[in-house]
Amino acid sequence: MTTEDFTLGMKTERMTDIALAFKKTGALLAAIKLDLFSHISNGADTVEALAEAMGIDAEKVDRLLTACKSMDLVRKVDGRHENLSDVQRYLVKDSRTYFGDYLDYISRRDYSAWEEIADNLTAVAKSNEDDERTYLSYMQDPENARKFTEAGYEASIGLGHKLAKEFDFSRFKRWLDLGGGSGCYAIAACERHDGVAVTILDQANVIAIACEYIDKHGLAGRIDTTPGDFFGAAYPTGFDLASYITPLQGYMPDKVIAALAKAYDALEPGGTILVVDYMLRDDKTGPLDPAFVNLFGIREGRFLGRVNTGAEWSEFLDEAGFVDADYRWFTPHQLGLITARKPS
Template sequence: MAEKPRLDTTRLQKMAQAYWESAALMAAVELEVFTAIAHGHDTVPTVAKAVHISERNAERLLTALTAMTLLTRENDRLANAPDVQRFLVKDSDRYAGPWILFTKPRWTAFGELSNRLRSPEENRLGAYVNFTVEDARRYHAATYSIGMGAARLFSRSVDLKGRKLLLDLGGGSGAYSIVATQTFPGLKAIVLDLPPVTVVADEYIAANKAAERVTTLPGDFTRTEFPQGVDVVVMASNLPQYEPDLIRLVVGKAFAALVPGGEMHLVGETLHDDRSGPLSAALWGLNEAIQHSTGRAHTESEVKGYLQGAGFSDVAVHPFVPGVLSRIAGRKPA
């Protein structure tokens, strides 16, 4: 008879303590530990001095970061792991520190998750109710720090040659529009986002010298009338924030605004059809309980159904960032 696998609590303990790892990573970014190491402060005493903490605390933190494989240690010398060196050293052009701290303001709320799950409070705009320009500036420092990479991937994956006008729904910093109009000559783009966000998008557009190609339209994509003459619509990283009816509404509006032969791309965290994962999409869905929104994670087939239901043809799921983001696209029949 086959022996039953021995059960123990190791996996459960690890999950229960996982937030300690998040805290160690966020503290290291806030203290600029990885930047100090990149600048040659690569022993416990020199890191301690460079980031102004005691040697005892430096030893504690650096040991945890090494065990988390963010650092390597040879004798007394520390080094950043390759992804840390590329993305968490402050003077790197790919610095993604703001993204590491992006969800930190939700820390306390996640500590009260069971209460949030019991709460009946819900609103359509979720996290964006009472959003200020300052909130938008902090939020989009984070989305921009990883969004330009995703935007380059988008422009490599999709051929927009000959397209004239892209509507970027919830375009945030404008990253997708900035890169697409740089990549495809003749393409212009409109970033439709909430009024405080378009103030910030205008700053990124100006910083990238893209103002002649990319404009902004302040509004709410569930309510604001879409511009006409659009031949590409993109909606990136908005899926779990909205319930199915609202995504259907927005996809229907996009279909109506597109010229015949135009295309729509929904980029986002999607669940496998059996709702077994991936974890990232599942957690973004859970996060909507923290935001008091009506959103939830959607499966790939559900998203295909939203596009097909609106009238799109050739609807297909394309892998985008494997295990994290997919791109679901359709074409308005000519």
């Protein structure tokens, strides 16, 4: 079956928009850095009021504002500027769901490396060893671990609550969250469900930050922590739920299957494995963000992880010994939710 080519009759706008998308990144990061959206939310809704609030010349504010209006981030209604609703929710500093710092951190961390994609694909890898997407070496520095984990908390606490609403954690007594990071998923689940107790396993420098969040939420009685490597020998057991929430995109399939097999060993018969991770559609037509994460997982010719389709996740779980694998979208543009069961 042939489907119509939707670009018939188009000129260069589409490829210009794709090739020059860095301009959108730059303008958005500038608006975040200068707190434009927070000032608008706080009532500075004209060019003059914004110029005063931001301490910048009105003509300059007007140019930034014009770019933001062109990107549908801000609009003008009855002579006053207002943020579009997603901007209001996620890019205004005192919003509970603010994630401007996360966008700034990730964009700045990865920006220049995106100039190297073609070179990364054509380079010949110096060794066959895969390199775990920098997680293990990067987190050896306590400051890196703090930056990464705090940004991760900010980016994912909302998703933690979404998962806790959609996934019934109260069915479980003991949950092992592997690569649990800041603990945001465990915290949200404990706040929304009675009963379940959680053990978070992650690297020592990450666990130190997780403990701060756990204490802040008064959940030390229900969430405990184990510093370590989830491929390591000493491994806690006796759980009825084990999860990997987004660490496995940093590993290639052989390692992923080995990690799943570790979770299998940690579970009691009949226990459930839950994986939340970047996921591609089975026909590999997207979504865009997982496709980009997958492409970015090749550096200097080496594979630093992989984004898998739902069907591939099911195969990996099958190989690790699990049964009844099932997958669906958790966030339709990005993350899949995959479950399976250890046979009783």
